[in-house]
Amino acid sequence: MSTVTPLSWLWEWPHWVPTLLPGLGVALLLTVISCGIGYPLGFLLALMTEARSKPLKWTALVLVEVGRGIPILVLLFVVYQGLPSVGILFDALPSACIAFVWSAAAYSAEMIRVSIGTVPRGQSDASYALSMSRFDTYRYIVLPQAARISIPPLVSLTITMFHATSLASVITVSELMHIAYQQGAIYFNYMTVFTAAAVIYLVITVPAAIFADRLSKRLGGVTSVRQTAFRRRRTPAPIVTGI
Template sequence: MNDFSWLYTWPQYIPQLLPGLWVAILMTVIACVGGYILGFFLALLVESPSRIVHHVAIIIVELGRGVPILVLLYVFYQGLPQLGILLDPGPAAIAGLMFSAAGYSSEMIRAGLNAVPKGQIEAADSLSLRTIDRYRFIVIPQAARISIPPLVNLTIIIFQATSLATVITVPEIMQHADVIGSVTFQYMSVYVAAGVLYLCITIPGAILSGSLEKRMNGRPTSGRRTVRALIPGVREPQSV
């Protein structure tokens, strides 16, 4: 006879899984912050006029996008020791997630950078802005409106991928669920509780992504006025 007790017993396992949730969130934050910073520089290197730099950056990006995260976790945790590099499970998992996040985010960021109208760059040059100021005041603010929504979605995916870290014994949600299930044999209840915890993060994240996309896509992104308005100390010319 089927046992449907899990329908009302799963909430009791939530408190026992919460420590794993905090670990998963911490891993996600570190991996995404580091990965997106690396992804930004990879996006710039892919556009480098140097063919060597361009191809090296492309290889790194394609490795991050093409190699499954599970394989990356094994490479960083069990492969690197053969090269004399030893990483604990937590840092190894973060490194694998960060490498994957860098690969995917670089293409998202590059798409945002390339979407900035060429006229904006020409207007910045006409104002004699330094390269760093051009990116700071003109390119990045406009590219962010395009890149941020997909980056939020990628953050959700990275959070879900933290569940793979259980294979290298990182004490995240699934690791706790496996331990509890092996003791209580209430696998259905435990895994339903784990699923609810993931949903508590992913559903608000999806709503946030949709809201950001609508809000950012509703702002103008072109025109000389936008360029001048983005630069502190540069005032708009008054119409006659």
């Protein structure tokens, strides 16, 4: 490839997509692993934060708050460059997996915890009034409803995790951005390759985001009649002047 003239990246970028696609595969793999393992762990953590046993509760709270409060990049470095100082060495990809799973678990735990809180108290009242045990109440009444409520935010979280995988490039995992950066460094065509990378991310993210949006509208319709009455207004409200 020749050196780039100021605007040539506008039409050159498609040429780079095939080179970058394997990186997309890695990014998707990381997303699937982090969410596939992270969400069930998050669910477990959410239940643990509601537990009566103090040790369980506090362990879960610490894991969640640390996982949510520390930047993912720092988590990545902690696992990849921090652990070796105490003798635990992980390769780049496993390190990334560990860090992302922790992150996904922490964020999803919080979402699930909030969803459980959103289930109206009357539901557990009615269940207990029927003499159902705490376990059965959670299993048949509370958790099914909480699951429904938590699906839209979890879909959004998955998209966020997909974006987060770009950080794995910093610890040399050979995903999309890593390949893009390497190519850019070789051919000095950063703008071109990064544009190609951006397009690839867009192609995956935008449909997913629209899907998540539709999903939350559809699932959200169950709870409030007042909301539906309000949604009937189709055109946006004019505020200052009619622009």
